[in-house]
Amino acid sequence: MEDTRGFSLVVHYTVNALQSSHAMSHANRNSIMNKVETRETNNAARYVAAGYPDMAARTLSALHRAALRAKSKELILQAARDIGVADHPEFIICG
Numbered sequence: 001m002e003d004t005r006g007f008s009l010v011v012h013y014t015v016n017a018l019q020s021s022h023a024m025s026h027a028n029r030n031s032i033m034n035k036v037e038t039r040e041t042n043n044a045a046r047y048v049a050a051g052y053p054d055m056a057a058r059t060l061s062a063l064h065r066a067a068l069r070a071k072s073k074e075l076i077l078q079a080a081r082d083i084g085v086a087d088h089p090e091f092i093i094c095g
Helices: 005-022 035-049 053-066 070-083
Strands: none
Touching (some): 035 053, 035 070
């Protein structure tokens, strides 16, 4: 049986990004990830699905450290938990 968990997460994050872009004028801007964060989160889910959890962990930890908003950091950390790399040794975040 093929593991498609990473691909379903990609769809999940992409759908959320599309929904939030339509409601951008009405939504609180601090409650969503920006385009780059969404793209890299999708890439990390693809890396896990392809069998590279270390690459996903490094991608999300770098993204977390570079995030400017606290809400973005929370969402990136949640994405790391969702795809199973939050406990990976290469998932290194500060604070």
